[in-house]
Amino acid sequence: MQTDTLTATGRLVRASAAVVVFALLAAGTLWGTDDHFPFGPFSMYAGVNGPNDPAPDTRVEGVDATGRTLVLNEHNAGVRRAEVEGLEAAYVDDPGRLELIADSYARMNPDAPPIVRVTVIVRLHEIRNSSLTGQWHDETRAVWQRP
Template identity: 50%
Template sequence: MDDMTVRGRWIRVVATSLCGVLLLVGTLFGADDDFPFGPFRMYATGPDPNGDAKDSRVEGTDITGRTVPITEGNSGIRRAEIEGQEAAYVATPSRLSEVAAAYAEHSPGAAPLQSVRLVVRWVGIRHARPTGTYRDEVIARWTRP
């Protein structure tokens, strides 16, 4: 039995139509920031089957000269947070001092970091398969004054 009023049906039709229009406009003119009404390009496009794959990481050098991988466990900073702010770190490398401070806070007793760098490892890909080759590129570096 259908207990919906004419007004209720009309509201649902308008709401459904509005969502449909937003999806169409977002698909044609939107960007990732418009999700869910715009395309989420990460899933809408495929990588170049012969292009290098990007793998970012943060590493530091402590005062003893040892290289320390910076992880969520020893800094409290998730990898996605670093990758999402990558352009800001490249534009202002001194922001990496905040990573050193977070490392010091989350790793009491560890030797302090003398420097922090944001490194991109470009993994070779050929015919959509890894080639076993790579090259590292330091895209931002901070050194303690």
């Protein structure tokens, strides 16, 4: 016989799980970082651009030894855009850190020509009255070149 009513034990288990999840969310919000997903503070959603502020789109480009330019991402170099955005100031202060992305690409693509240059580029899409204008420009934020 099947019943639609939870037993006392079932209610206790569900209530306990809800309390634990709520406590983790509260702790992550107060003391956590985005790395504590899904219990972190979600600070990536905390800001908002104005209706006429450009919308940034960050990418990492690599140039290999043959001169070919390619976008470096989590599939070919193990680096996510959010990680690059979070470390942008560090890359600007010390572009040598970008060599780690080239090294990661080499590990993930052992038969490919080596990356000799890594560039962090931010494409700024122009916005007017909260709508895309179709205009954009790129800003180079950091460059590392193999000596």
